[in-house]
Each structure stands twice: as structure tokens, then as C-alpha cells.
Amino acid sequence: MxxxxxxxxxxxxxxxxxxxxxxxxxxxxxxxxxxxxxxxxxxxxxxxxxxxxxxxxxxxxxxxxxxxxxxxxxxxxxxxxxxxxxxxxxxxxxxxxxxxxxxxxxxxxxxxxxxxxxxxxxxxxxxxxxxxxxxxxxxxxxxxxxxxxxxxxxxxxxxxxxxxxxxxxxxxxxxxxxxxxxxxxxxxxxxxxxxxxxxxxxxxxxxxxxxxxxxxxxxxxxxxxxxxxxxxxxxxxxxxxxxxxxxxxxxxxxxxxGERMEREAAYVRSLSKRLQEGVLSKIPQSALTGHPENRLPGNSSFVFSAVEGESLIMNLNIEGICAATGSACSTASLDPSHVLMSIGLAHEVAHGSLRLTLDVQNTEEDVDYIIEKLEKILDRLRKMSPVWEE
Amino acid sequence: MEYSSKVMDHFTNPRNVGEIEDANAVGQVGNLKCGDIMKIYMKIEDDVIKDISFKTFGCGAAIATSSMATEMVKGKTIKEALQLTNSAVVEALEGLPPAKVHCSVLAEEAIKAALANYYKEQGIDPTPIIGCTGNCEHCHNHD
The missing domain is CATH 3.40.640.10 (Type I PLP-dependent aspartate aminotransferase-like (Major domain))
Structure with missing residues (x-):
């Protein structure tokens, strides 16, 4: 793309x-x-x-x-x-x-x-x-x-x-x-x-x-x-x-x-569904964090093994994608996000977190582009990671 | 994080990535809990680092410091490589944000850990030559 x-x-x-x-x-x-x-x-x-x-x-x-x-x-x-x-x-x-x-x-x-x-x-x-x-x-x-x-x-x-x-x-x-x-x-x-x-x-x-x-x-x-x-x-x-x-x-x-919530939420939820299904099926050793159903329509939060969140979002930025991470390295404190710790994730898992939050202006093309780039970036980062095991 | 263009260059196009099959010096520092691990591979001949490569799990600064540190010791003698300091790596990268300086410490330690491994493999105690060999400074923020 x-x-x-x-x-x-x-x-x-x-x-x-x-x-x-x-x-x-x-x-x-x-x-x-x-x-x-x-x-x-x-x-x-x-x-x-x-x-x-x-x-x-x-x-x-x-x-x-x-x-x-x-x-x-x-x-x-x-x-x-x-x-x-x-x-x-x-x-x-x-x-x-x-x-x-x-x-x-x-x-x-x-x-x-x-x-x-x-x-x-x-x-x-x-x-x-x-x-x-x-x-x-x-x-x-x-x-x-x-x-x-x-x-x-x-x-x-x-x-x-x-x-x-x-x-x-x-x-x-x-x-x-x-x-x-x-x-x-x-x-x-x-x-x-x-x-x-x-x-x-x-x-x-x-x-x-x-x-x-x-x-x-x-x-x-x-x-x-x-x-x-x-x-x-x-x-x-x-x-x-x-x-x-x-x-x-x-x-x-x-x-x-108020007027458009129902329609917009259904649309955004379908985009998030496409994103979650695409990421989880195409990227090995990936998982969704948060509740599988009871979640905000636009929120897709993931963890990926053997990569670190900051290098992930820096690479996404190079591809034109704005995203967030709860990784320790993205904060001054060097501690992973308190939310990811509270849901019971280990430090090493929380380091590989990625949050993608979609809204009404996003399209299916956006979602497909994210999946394509994410797949490529994770492959590259994992190849240079000393802890990656297929 | 605001990174210098030099850091971004080494992050985007890291030098010397990968493994060396016939490496005779391999060192790894850091741990998963802290969020960064660096592994260095060297091919040493006649006390000279003929080839070097790295694999790193970590943030942008961790990848950039690994790349820069390998560039700085490539082709150097062991003695010269042992003089590499973390501040020299920071300087070569035109600075690092304060929270990321520990990555440069990790890079220095990774080089030393590989050299220590080189001596150990020959039955030589590396401590008098190298001193601290890894994980001295890193991850003090955690238990």
C-alpha cells in the first residue's frame, strides 16, 4: 500500500x-x-x-x-x-x-x-x-x-x-x-x-x-x-x-x-474488529489486552512478545501511523503502565504493548495499512531481538 | 522522547545487526524485566575486533546505542575497545534524553561482557583486565 x-x-x-x-x-x-x-x-x-x-x-x-x-x-x-x-x-x-x-x-x-x-x-x-x-x-x-x-x-x-x-x-x-x-x-x-x-x-x-x-x-x-x-x-x-x-x-x-452515537459506534467497532482480527491472525505471539467484548468501540490494545513498545511506535511513526504504548521506555519513570501491571501482565509482556485507538475519521484502508506495516515492523524488530523464539 | 537525528539514523538504519556464526566473543547484558537486552557477537583475531554484530530488545535508544557502540569498536584492538565509555557513545549520538542514558551504559557493558567471554573461553580471568563485566549499572529502578 x-x-x-x-x-x-x-x-x-x-x-x-x-x-x-x-x-x-x-x-x-x-x-x-x-x-x-x-x-x-x-x-x-x-x-x-x-x-x-x-x-x-x-x-x-x-x-x-x-x-x-x-x-x-x-x-x-x-x-x-x-x-x-x-x-x-x-x-x-x-x-x-x-x-x-x-x-x-x-x-x-x-x-x-x-x-x-x-x-x-x-x-x-x-x-x-x-x-x-x-x-x-x-x-x-x-x-x-x-x-x-x-x-x-x-x-x-x-x-x-x-x-x-x-x-x-x-x-x-x-x-x-x-x-x-x-x-x-x-x-x-x-x-x-x-x-x-x-x-x-x-x-x-x-x-x-x-x-x-x-x-x-x-x-x-x-x-x-x-x-x-x-x-x-x-x-x-x-x-x-x-x-x-x-x-x-x-x-x-x-x-x-448524542445524535450519531449508535451509528458511529457500530462503524468504529467494525473497524476495531477488523484490526483485532487482522493483527491476531497475521502476527504470531500477539494478544489483545482488556475485555474482549465490554470495551470502547475504538480501542484495540495489544501485547507482542520479544519487542519493546517504544521502538514499535517509533517505527510506526516512520510509516505515518500515530499510536501509543504503555511500555516503560516510553515514560520517564522506566516503569511500565500501572494499568498493564494491574491486569496482571509481567513486566516483560507489558514492555511490548501497543494501543491503537480508532475513530469516525478512520477507514478500512487505514486498518489494512496498519496491519500491513505492523506485520513488517514486528518481523524486523523480532529478527534483531535476542529473545525472539518462533 | 526527543531524539537527535543521529539517534534516529542509527535507529532507522542500525549498523551491524545480526549474529556472527563463528564468533569467538559473545556477551549479553540487561534483562527482560527492565525492558532491554543487548547481545554482542565479535570475531577477534590477533587482539583485533575484525567483525562485530548485535541483537537488541529494547527502545529506540537501546537500538541506536547498540549500533553506534559496534561501529565505534569495529576494527579496533581489544585495548582500544576497553576504553570505550558510555559517555563517548552518548557524544557520538549527539546526546540522549536523561532517561535513556542507561542504554549507553548497557552498550558499554555489552562490549565488555563480550570481551570478558573472549578471555574466559581461553581460561583467562577477565576481571583484572576488564573490571566490571556487565549489569553493574543497569535497571536500578527496579527491585
Whole structure:
């Protein structure tokens, strides 16, 4: 196949959709009003645009628009959920926060910071597919537990968590439930009322809106303590002049995802299926990581024996393919990804990990090109590997 | 990782890859758990490294340092090869990111491990000649 550019790292970020850009453009140009400046129409129009976006995001989640609060990123939403709830008066001094070993660093490092403040943080184990251990959750909830935070779907291996089951357990025990849905929002159905979610974090740039905008769904009645104080925007929950163009973009991107989710997910899932079947049948000593069925439509994560992930993605880059790895050598710490360790992979297996995340702009030709190049690269790297055995 | 163009050159077109069938000096350092293993093959005649090759499992820097280190000692005497330092390899590659400097240490150790094997095969204790022979520095980040 002729050389092409294939972006297969959509879990890292996505391109801004043309229709999203069109929708936000006026707010980058003529419609520059401050939503708080309500005495003139320019400001009123900006305010209306933000409220329209709030409605659009709420609709996809089955939430009330009053329950959506715009933030600067998914990471900020996670920080606000964890710190805001643990610090709020509503939890009545309860000190335990329960989360999992496979969360994104936005959760893990925030939980660590809370532990340093004296909070009691428990990290739940997961099984070999990356599904949270429900018995461990039941055992971890005690009288002192304020909040449980479990991601909706994992960024590395794509495994989707049983959110309804987790939420029910939390509510039976009078505990709040937060989910980091940065990877899942817009890609799989998430109805906060049906699932029983109290707080949910989401991000714009994973659904074709720009970077630097996110939102937190906060169930009506909850009062997490703000982490950013100031002019009292977002009903005092998140001060700072609203990022109107990006909020408009997030709203539009959410609306599009809500409308097309079923069709898009089916398409992306068929591409991933083609990729997984192709890789596993053509490349010896390869395996899929994460849950075989219950996974994000676009996620294909693999491990290959006798090769190292960084040299794999560097070679893919030379062929025009953008991909990711959880290999130790791709990080400054020289430790393989905590997710791959938590699902029970040995260090030497985790070193050969590759994550390919597809989305709507990808095609079958992209998939076939990836398989062809991957086969060639693995053959070359394995031939120069002292540990390769056929 | 930001690599120099020299590293990318040696990563993309590694020199001296493979095995030498009649090698009389073979050394391997590193381990799978750490994520990099280097194996060096040499054909030594009259104290001169006539031929050299490598096989490496590892990241871009591991492959590039293996390639560069073999280039630097090819055709040299054992004495000259023993003077190869990891910083000389880094310099020849126009620098390595700090997290990758250990790869150059591994390359130096792989050369020494092969030379140690050469002496051992002749019944000579390599320690007084070579000193540390591999895995001295590597992988201290792990248990």
C-alpha cells in the first residue's frame, strides 16, 4: 500500500470537527462578549450560547442542564469531584475515598494528594480484563466512606466498568459515586439517572471539540467545595470567565455525538474488529489486552512478545501511523503502565504493548495499512531481538 | 522522547545487526524485566575486533546505542575497545534524553561482557583486565 498518514491515537486526543469549528468561530471573532456582562446584548448572546451548550451536554447524559458545570479540562473536573466532595461539609467528616488501581493519573494523583492531607484512600484491584473487583468494593465501603470513584472506561485497554452495579452498591451503603467518563462520554451511552451516577467528569477534546474544556455533572443537591474561587461563575462552582468558544464547541460536539452515537459506534467497532482480527491472525505471539467484548468501540490494545513498545511506535511513526504504548521506555519513570501491571501482565509482556485507538475519521484502508506495516515492523524488530523464539 | 537525528539514523538504519556464526566473543547484558537486552557477537583475531554484530530488545535508544557502540569498536584492538565509555557513545549520538542514558551504559557493558567471554573461553580471568563485566549499572529502578 502507498504511504499514508493514519491517526490511530484518538484516545489521546481527536481532531476538531469542521461543524464544531464553524459553530465556535463566531465566538472567537465578533461574538466576544463576557457572559457576565448581562446589561448589553453582546454579553447576553454569549450567556445564551453557554446555556445552549449546557443544555446540549445535559441532554446526552440525561441530566438537567442545571447539573452541568463547565471546567477547563477533564482533569480539572476530576480534581473538583474528588477534592470538592471530600472537602465538602455534606460528607460530614468522613475520610475514606475508594477508587481503583487503573484510574487515569488525574484521579490517582489527586487521590494521593488527598491521602497526604490525611484522607484514607483505598485502591481497588481489577481482574485480568481490567474489570473492578466488586467484592473488594463491597468490603472496602465502611462507615467512614464518603466517595467511590471508578472510571467509566479505561484509557489504555478500553474496558468498560459495570457502572450501574457499582452505583447501586454505593447508594445501598449511602456513599456517593463519581465516574471519570473522559474516555467514554460520547462513545458509549451514559445516562446518569438510569445508571445512578452522582458526579461525572468529561472532556471536550476526546469528542472532536478543542483541548482545554471539560465539564462535571453534579447531581442536583450536591455541594462540592469549589477548588477555584473568584467571580462566582458557574453558580460559584467554578470561577473564571467562561471559555465561551470552547464551551460552545463542547456543546455542539456533544450534540453531534448524542445524535450519531449508535451509528458511529457500530462503524468504529467494525473497524476495531477488523484490526483485532487482522493483527491476531497475521502476527504470531500477539494478544489483545482488556475485555474482549465490554470495551470502547475504538480501542484495540495489544501485547507482542520479544519487542519493546517504544521502538514499535517509533517505527510506526516512520510509516505515518500515530499510536501509543504503555511500555516503560516510553515514560520517564522506566516503569511500565500501572494499568498493564494491574491486569496482571509481567513486566516483560507489558514492555511490548501497543494501543491503537480508532475513530469516525478512520477507514478500512487505514486498518489494512496498519496491519500491513505492523506485520513488517514486528518481523524486523523480532529478527534483531535476542529473545525472539518462533 | 526527543531524539537527535543521529539517534534516529542509527535507529532507522542500525549498523551491524545480526549474529556472527563463528564468533569467538559473545556477551549479553540487561534483562527482560527492565525492558532491554543487548547481545554482542565479535570475531577477534590477533587482539583485533575484525567483525562485530548485535541483537537488541529494547527502545529506540537501546537500538541506536547498540549500533553506534559496534561501529565505534569495529576494527579496533581489544585495548582500544576497553576504553570505550558510555559517555563517548552518548557524544557520538549527539546526546540522549536523561532517561535513556542507561542504554549507553548497557552498550558499554555489552562490549565488555563480550570481551570478558573472549578471555574466559581461553581460561583467562577477565576481571583484572576488564573490571566490571556487565549489569553493574543497569535497571536500578527496579527491585
Amino acid at each position: 502507498e504511504k499514508r498518514f493514519v491517526y490511530a491515537d484518538n484516545a489521546a486526543t481527536t481532531p476538531v470537527a469542521a461543524e464544531v469549528l464553524n459553530k465556535m468561530m463566531p465566538y472567537l471573532t465578533g461574538e466576544y462578549g463576557n457572559p457576565s456582562a448581562g446589561f448589553y446584548t453582546l454579553g447576553q448572546r454569549a450567556k445564551a450560547a453557554v446555556e445552549e451548550a449546557r443544555k446540549q451536554v445535559a441532554e446526552v447524559l440525561g441530566a438537567d442542564p442545571k447539573e452541568i458545570f463547565f471546567m477547563g479540562s477533564g482533569t480539572e473536573a476530576d480534581n473538583f469531584a474528588l477534592r470538592g466532595v471530600m472537602h465538602s461539609k455534606q460528607v460530614k467528616g468522613k475520610k475514606r475515598l475508594i477508587t481503583t488501581k487503573i484510574e487515569h493519573h488525574a484521579i490517582l494523583h489527586t487521590a494521593e494528594a488527598l491521602a497526604n492531607e490525611g484522607y484514607d484512600v483505598v485502591y481497588l484491584p481489577v481482574d485480568n480484563y481490567g474489570v473492578v473487583d466488586i467484592e473488594a468494593l463491597k468490603n472496602a465501603i465502611n462507615e467512614d466512606t464518603a466517595l467511590v470513584s471508578v472510571m467509566a472506561a479505561n484509557n489504555e485497554i478500553g474496558t468498560i466498568q459495570p457502572l450501574k452495579e457499582i452505583a447501586d452498591i454505593c447508594h445501598d451503603r449511602g456513599v456517593l459515586f463519581h465516574t471519570d467518563a473522559v474516555q467514554a462520554f460520547g462513545h458509549i451511552p451514559l445516562n446518569v439517572k438510569e445508571l445512578g451516577i452522582d458526579l461525572l467528569s468529561l472532556s471536550g477534546h476526546k469528542i472532536n471539540a478543542p483541548k482545554g474544556v471539560g465539564a462535571l455533572y453534579i447531581r442536583s443537591g450536591l455541594m462540592p467545595l469549589p477548588i477555584i474561587t473568584g467571580g462566582g461563575q458557574e453558580k460559584g462552582r467554578r470561577s473564571g470567565t467562561e471559555n465561551v468558544p470552547s464551551i460552545v464547541a463542547l456543546g455542539e460536539a456533544a450534540r453531534i455525538k
